[in-house]
Amino acid sequence: MAGSGLKWRAERGIVRRRDAHAMPARETPVLTVDDLSKIYADGTQALSGITLAVRQGEIVALIGGSGCGKTTLLRLIAGLDQATRGAVQVDGETIRAPHPSIGVVFQEPRLLPWLDVAGNVGFGLADLPRSERRTRVSRALERVGLAEHGGRWPRELSGGQQQRVAIARAFVAQPRVLLLDEPFSALDAFTRKGLHDQLLDLWAESKPTILIVTHDVGEAVTLADRVVVMRPRPGRLDETVAIGLARPREPVAATYEEAVRRVLAALDHSLRPAATKPPPTPETRASWW
Amino acid sequence: MPLLRRGGRAGLGLLLPLVLAAGWEIAVATGAASGRLLPPPSRIGATLWALAVSGDLWMHVEATLIRVGLGFLCGAAAGIVAGALVATIPALRWLIDPSLQALRAVPSLAWVPLFILWFGILETPKVLLIAVGVFFPVYVGVSGAIASVDRKLVEVGRIFRLSRFALARRILLPAVLPATLVGLRTGLGLGFLFVVAAELMGASEGLGYLLVDGQQFSKPDQIVAAIIAFALVGKAADMALVTLTSPLTRWQDTVRDSL
Structure with a gap:
């Protein structure tokens, strides 16, 4: 499943835990993303060779600067957009359109104004x-x-209550995989904290697999088992940081701080276009200069 | 308290016409004005009363309401169908929307001679003229509303795998309802505008006939009485439409404000 970039790095001894996107072989993943690429009609390459496997009940945070294709990736997994290459599978079933096993919470609540909350x-x-x-x-x-x-x-x-309704709407359908696209980014820090707790409570009940896009490092460390850092142009996965802290997590704990520092370091690394960039493959070359 | 304030505000709005009417009444009564071209309120009231008592007024109101009602139904139905088709089928939009927009720019009265030539001077051209007037605001309202349905809400429907029909029923229809109702309401107003034109082209009954008759026999009190009847009937029809449709837009306070 490893892409050519990984091989290239491995030969030069600069493996930065990229293989951590994959999982221990004994567990069957619920969600697998295999070599997913998206090129828009205007030729922009939004995503290049995304490979990711998420196991049952795992919470994975996707983090990265704007324009690195986080939302695009989520929309492909949701079946809202079609990938140019590669495949998404949930429980072994290839996703080509919205699927009953996949729930989505968007950045905005997107409630239907003509229906009451229930x-x-x-x-x-x-x-x-x-x-x-x-x-x-x-x-x-x-x-x-x-x-x-x-x-x-x-x-x-x-706004916070509306987003809670949106979260309830997604959970009530009992999805196997729940995708959240920066669901709390429009809310103040206090509201956000409350929603993190409620999201984790809901998750603890039915343990869906969660993929959450965020650009808030604290949010990623609070929620996720793994933080996957993306880098832009074209959007691709960079490093993975395993959090490995017990829940509930206290932001004041030294281990929490340490996890935040590790994510920040990975994020910082992803923003540097230096030596670790993989050799341009034919389809990425055009957009690089 | 807010109710009282609102009542007070409505009362304030009545103050100016009441003062003007009272002033005119006094001016005519004291001989300062003749009241020949504009009769005093008391005489207009008497005329209106006489028309009502004799039953003539109801006959005219009924004739006008039937014309507006038929024209409104035809125009609104055509406007909804055309608006829905044009907004959902791009080829149709490119084909017929420019022509309809051009026709919309034609002043309504310009149709009158043509309609008389085609359909005579009986009911058909009248109803048709009103239908033309109602059609355009409904058409513009419906096609605009469908075109501007929030794509993000449609996506919610896709996430829950709604069929095309379910998407139309559960998302598109409620989303376009407010703008459609605004279009219908504008259309109804235009229907009353056009019924005057229609009845001016020759009618033996209807409020417009009262206007023409009043002009030809120099009865300004009858003209003003007909104008007042038009205002009352138009307002009542508008209120009826709002009352009938308001349960549909309960969810949207802004719509209720604009209605």
């Missing part, structure tokens, strides 16, 4: 019998602390 949470459950739907919706609203707000309109909620 209607929004139950939006994806239209096929279920009414009573079952109602039970699941009210349980999900309880989990995100909005049990009393089911009958309100989205516009009556604060």
Whole structure:
């Protein structure tokens, strides 16, 4: 699964734990991304050779500067856009379009303004019998602390509450894989902290596999088992930092600080276009100068 | 308290017309003005009362309402269908939208001679003229609303794998409803505008007929009475439309404000 860049680096002894994107062989991954590339119609290469495997219940944070294709990668995995090359699989099934096993929380809440909060949470459950739907919706609203707000309109909620509704809407469909695209970036630090806790509570219940895009190092270290750093032009995976801290995580702990420093170092490295860049492959060469 | 303030504000709005009417009444009563071209409010009121008592007023109102109603139904239906087709099928948009936009620029009264030539002077040209007036705001409202549906909300529908039909019913329809209702409301207003033109082209009943009749027989009180009846009927129709459709847009306070 290793790309040519890895081989190139390995020959020169500059392996920076790139193989950590892959997983221990004994575990079957829930989500696999294999050599995924995306070239837009105008010739821009957004992603190049992304290979990633995420195991059941793992939380992986994708971090990197703007323009390194984090959102593009998430949209390809979600089946909202088509890859130019490569494949995404969930439980061995190739993803070509939105799939019942994959839930998405976008950067904006994207609630339907003509449905009340409960209607929004139950939006994806239209096929279920009414009573079952109602039970699941009210349980999900309880989990995100909005049990009393089911009958309100989205516009009556604060930004943080709206995003909680969006998270409930994704969880209530019980996805195997949950994709979150900078879900908390528009919120203040205090609200964000509360949402981290609620997200982890929900995750602890059904243990979906989570892939979260963020550009907040603290958020990545708080939530993730692994932080994957991306670098731009074209977007590709750089280093992986394993966090390996027990939950709940305290931002004041020395181990937490140490993890933040490691992610920052990896991020810093990804922003330097120096010696570690892989040799240009034919399709990347054009966009490099 | 806010209710009282709102009532107070409405009362303030009534102050100017009431003062003007009272002033005119006094001016005519004291002989300062003749009131021959503009009768005092009391005489207009008396005319209106006489028309109502004799049943003539209801006959005219009914005739006008039937024309507006038929024209509104035809124009609105055509506007919704055309707007939906043009907004969802690009080829149709390129083909017919420019022509429709050009026709929209034609002043409505310019159609009158042509319609009379084609359809005579009976009901058909009247209803058609009103339908033309209603069509354009509905068409523009619907096609614009569909074209500007938030792509991000459509994506939510895709994430939950809605079929094309479910996407239309559960996302597109509610999303375009507010702008459609605004278009319908503008259309209804234009319908009342056009019914006057339609009835001026020759009618034996209808509020527009009262206007023409009042002009030909020099009865300014009847003209003003007809104008007042137009205002009342138009406002009542508008309020009826708003009341009937407001449950549909309960969720959107801005729509309710603009309605």
